[in-house]
Amino acid sequence: MTTSTTPVLGAAFLALAAGPALAEADLEAGRTIFTETAQPSCAVCHALSDAGSEAEIGPNLDQFKPTAAQVRAAVTSGIGVMPAFADMLTAGQIDTVAAYVAQVTGGAEGAAQPAMEGQTSSGAVAPATPD
Ligand code: HEC
Numbered sequence: 001m002t003t004s005t006t007p008v009l010g011a012a013f014l015a016l017a018a019g020p021a022l023a024e025a026d027l028e029a030g031r032t033i034f035t036e037t038a039q040p041s042c043a044v045c046h047a048l049s050d051a052g053s054e055a056e057i058g059p060n061l062d063q064f065k066p067t068a069a070q071v072r073a074a075v076t077s078g079i080g081v082m083p084a085f086a087d088m089l090t091a092g093q094i095d096t097v098a099a100y101v102a103q104v105t106g107g108a109e110g111a112a113q114p115a116m117e118g119q120t121s122s123g124a125v126a127p128a129t130p131d
């Protein structure tokens with residue numbers, strides 16, 4: 001028994017630490033899932049200015065400002081007339097689009113921190129400005 005697992009744990013920690021700062025590549029990937037990959041696409045039903053959509057079947061996401069956890073739940077299981085996407089998108093794609101929607105609408109607190117889902121976010125207003 002040595003400390004041979006330490007490098008693995010270190011890498012995992014770095015991956016987690018890098019999570020909250022959503023890279024531009026992830027935003028682009030999220031936008032693509034929102035407008036193209038999901039079928040029917042989210043943009044068919046939801047207004048989201050970052051994705052250039054103005055659909056009015058579902059809630060306007062710019063106003064709704066969902067957290068990543070809310071998006072993930074709706075996309076995974078469906079809600080009301082919104083279909084579930086669990087069979088169509090991978091868990092990773094759902095996480096990516098959830099983080100994207102939360103980030104671009106300002107509902108980003110809790111985004112990319114799936115392990116913290118149970119934590120209440122009331123009153124914790126994180127500044128959304130990247131710089
Ligand atoms: C067929 C139209 C349709 C599509 C496609 C669709 N939605 Fe929805 N969505 C809705 C409707 C309608 C609601 C409101 C459901 C309700 O509250 O009864 C909703 C609700 C939501 C909510 C709010 C959930 C909540 O907690 O109230 C989010 C977030 C959301 N959608 C994100 C997405 C994303 C992301 C996609 C693409 C993966 C998507 N939707 C695709 C119609 C759609």
